[in-house]
Amino acid sequence: xxxTHGSTFGGNPLACAVALEALNVLIEENLIENSAKLGNYxxxxxxxxxxxxxxxxxxxGLFIGMEINPSKAxxxxxxxxxMECGILSKETHDTVVRFAPPLIxxxxxxxxxLAAIRQVL
Numbered sequence: 001x002x003x004t005h006g007s008t009f010g011g012n013p014l015a016c017a018v019a020l021e022a023l024n025v026l027i028e029e030n031l032i033e034n035s036a037k038l039g040n041y042x043x044x045x046x047x048x049x050x051x052x053x054x055x056x057x058x059x060x061g062l063f064i065g066m067e068i069n070p071s072k073a074x075x076x077x078x079x080x081x082x083m084e085c086g087i088l089s090k091e092t093h094d095t096v097v098r099f100a101p102p103l104i105x106x107x108x109x110x111x112x113x114l115a116a117i118r119q120v121l
Contacts, residue, residue, distance in 0.1 A: 031103040035061035038110055042099070045114050051121040053078070055095075064099045065092070078120060085116035 026032055039061040046057045046066060056067040068075045075091035082089050082097070090098045101113065
């Protein structure tokens with residue numbers, strides 16, 4: 001109903017110009033392709049980790065969820081251990097560790113993250 005939802009800055013000309021430029025950057029810098037390519041690599045490498053903590057790994061592009069066996073550990077425990085290794089992640093629904101690296105991540109940075117994830121698991 002009117003007045004129950006609003007946005008101070010939504011839809012104004014400046015916000016629209018910024019949004020359009022953000023879309024241009026995604027296209028011009030091939031960030032969509034980079035996300036698909038490195039996301040497939042990240043998924044493959046995470047799925048190759050042989051750990052009783054992992055129940056499933058799923059995702060699209062660089063937005064990936066790793067389901068943790070709740071009888072072994074909580075996703076929060078895993079996220080805290082990863083943070084000690086310099087990897088920021090987010091637990092969701094108590095059982096999923098969510099990875100959302102920046103679209104500009106390099107393969108070398110992704111390999112460093114994978115090494116830390118393997119160490120924690």
